[in-house]
Amino acid sequence: MDQAMAIEESTELMGTVRGKVGMWLFLVSDALTFGGLLCAYGALRIGSSDWPVPSQILDVPLTAFNTFVLICSSLTMVKALSAIRHGDVKGLRKFLLWTALGGILFLSIQAYEYHHLLFVEGLRLRNNLFCATFFSLTSFHGAHVLSGVIYLLIIRWRAAKGDFTAEHNHRVEVAGLYWHFVDLVWILVFTFVYLV
Amino acid sequence: MEQTHAEPNYMKIFWWLLALTIIEVGVVYAHLPKATMIVALILLALLKAFLVAWNFMHLRFEKAALIVMVGFPLLLLVDLFLGLMPDIARRIF
Secondary structure, three states, X not given: OOHHHHHHHHOEEOOEEHHHHXXXXXXXXXXXXXXXXXXXXXXXXXXXXXXXXXXXXXXXXXXXXXXXXXXXXXXXXXXXHHHHHOOOHHHHHHHHHHHHHHHHHHHHHHHHHHHHHHHHOOOOOOOOHXXXXXXXXXXXXXXXXXHHHHXXXXXXXXXXOOOOOOOOOHHHHHHHHHHHHHHXXXXXXXXXXXXX | OOOOOXXXXXXXXXXXXXXXXXXXXXXHHOOOXXXXXXXXXXXXXXXXXXXXXXXXXXXXXXXXXXXXXXXXXXXXXXXXXXXXXXXXXXXXX
């Protein structure tokens, strides 16, 4: 265990390790950023007289499948944490890999969707408010998924170095918090941008 | 730090999330009145988001102080949306 991790675990804050409180604070501020984008989207859409029906432009079944992919990756993430809490480093590495692969599959499907919208349908960010809000919200979320995949792979690399044990594993949980948050935001984006 | 970690039934939450997602997509294609559809979708989405935060993110096992720290700032979002209402209310009423 390195020194930074020892310090993180040495004192409690709000009844838990400091790293977790830090991640929660970051996630709250990130939630407000996404919330700002969603509020702007809601206001622009309600204020518009000719907003298109999203399901006529966007591929709802494909994106519903993508939502399913993210929910599955959230499940493998809790399995990873569960594994290391029972001291199973191999299980931790396996499930972290599956989680990262889920994120990569999500990004691949999103890339295919973007390719279709940009080069087949000819949609551009500047076309109208529908395109502007759609591309802003989904790309901002996609950037979060990409960061999450990198984050998970770093945690997996640290797991391979033997950083985590049944007693010391809060960094896996903290990474999980970030990953579930990305899933949570997608649930809202999927509903408000694709379904409503 | 030795802690006992209680675990929610993760599989059960997973199946709930999956079922609610299928219901959401079904609501869109069910040709309900628009207002009913929008209210149903918003409630389903908030329920799913809550299930993820409460179980997968272990909020149910945290101290009240942490839950308040996370929940309270989100009220600002309600305020933000209400603050935008005067600009768009003309179209609704």
